[in-house]
Amino acid sequence: MPSGQLRFDDDVVIVTGAGRGLGRSHAQQFAARGARVVLNDIDLDVAKEAVAEIVAAGGTAVADDNNIATEEGAAELVKHALDEFGTLTVVVNNAGIINYHKLEDITPQLWSDMVSVTLNGTYFVTRAAWPTFLANDYGRVVNTTSNAGFAGNETLVHYGAAKLGIAGFTKALSQEVAGTGIHVNAIAPMAVTRMNRDAFFGGKESASDDWRDDLKSGRVPMGPPSAVSPTVLWLAHRDTQVNGDVFSTSSGKVSRVGFIVGEGYFNPDYTPEDLRDNVDAVRSLDNYLDPVRGTGDELALIPPLFQQ
Known part of the structure; x- marks a missing residue:
């Protein structure tokens, strides 16, 4: 069985939505293991702050503020990675938005914004990276779906629809690359982030030195982004041969999500x-x-x- 640290010294990684939260944690952990990382975020200032932290720790990273909700923005992001580092081996589609509304309050604009960033952004960035992956017969795509997509969550109809679309995108695309050096998987993460902390626990963040204590006491409902990122790194590594799977990951627990079909009832003349x-x-x-x-x-x- 292989042993030793999973390293990324030969990898160039794009992480979208990397200025804060999950994306920032992913980028930091990739860089700590030798990857050259492009941190994409619509807020360039926070992306630069995250890059500065990585560089100060001895890593290699650059900031990018292209809008991945557009075809042009995604193409420029990939071009930036190629121009800066000469290649591209990993795409982590993390960017997304979240807001809470019942169906009657979800306007067409709210729906469109959700789909544009969350689902279309995943498609645009992956498609922009695809020619490089095909030419090299190698690549890793890690998408970000959500338990709200396949389990449901009230006031998240638009969010759940976009996230379940990403799961379908992942499953179908993984079959197109079966037998190649390109692998496509997804995570369904649950973590305390800036986007969800107000909805879950009144804006409170973990107050102890060890988030495990706050989780045990019930102060917070889940662990931090750093407890999710190892799953992303595992799926992005060249030694990992998993393809087409979705993994729920939160607070140290990682488990495969299955989309199953029951044995059912059979009668060709049924009524x-x-x-x-x-x-x-x-x-x-x-x-x-x-x-x-x-x-x-x-x-x-x-x-x-x-x-x-």
């Missing part, structure tokens, strides 16, 4: 009444299928059912 009368079988997740190779996994089960 609405049949579903009413067999609702338990329809809803059951016993004997489930995990369609890791795509929709074909489920479709392959249909012909044998006709032979029973």
